[in-house]
Amino acid sequence: MTAQLRFTARGSHISEYPDPISFTRGTSLIIHEKYEGEEGWDNWFYCTLPGHTGGWVPGQILDRDEGTYRGLAKEDYTARELEVKKGDELVGLKSLNGWMWCERLSDGQSGWVPLSMLHRHTADNSYRTPH
Structure with missing residues (x-):
């Protein structure tokens, strides 16, 4: 057990997000702003992909391309x-x-x-x- x-x-x-972003490992993402708020929700980034308005993604699962706003997903994810x-x-x-x-x-x-x-x-x- x-x-x-x-x-x-x-x-x-x-x-507040009826259409959550979802993707699989290896998906190419455009990484926008980091979340800043009083809630203490650190290390969240607003990401988009073709055909979707975007959503919040934890930084731990992003493999960022240095010097760019692009990255790859390290694992499957949904913001549901x-x-x-x-x-x-x-x-x-x-x-x-x-x-x-x-x-x-x-x-x-x-x-x-x-x-x-x-x-x-x-x-x-x-x-x-x-x-």
């Missing part, structure tokens, strides 16, 4: 945010730059949720998945 991080949503989170309501039960699978990739237990939907919206369960009642 593998221990998973289990969370409850502290409130509602509604995505998970819309949650207060009380939703979630399993956290990956944390990056102030966000957690979560799966909602009630319906299996997954996406990014701001860490500030999550209440982590204590270790003694953490969710465990059978193997």
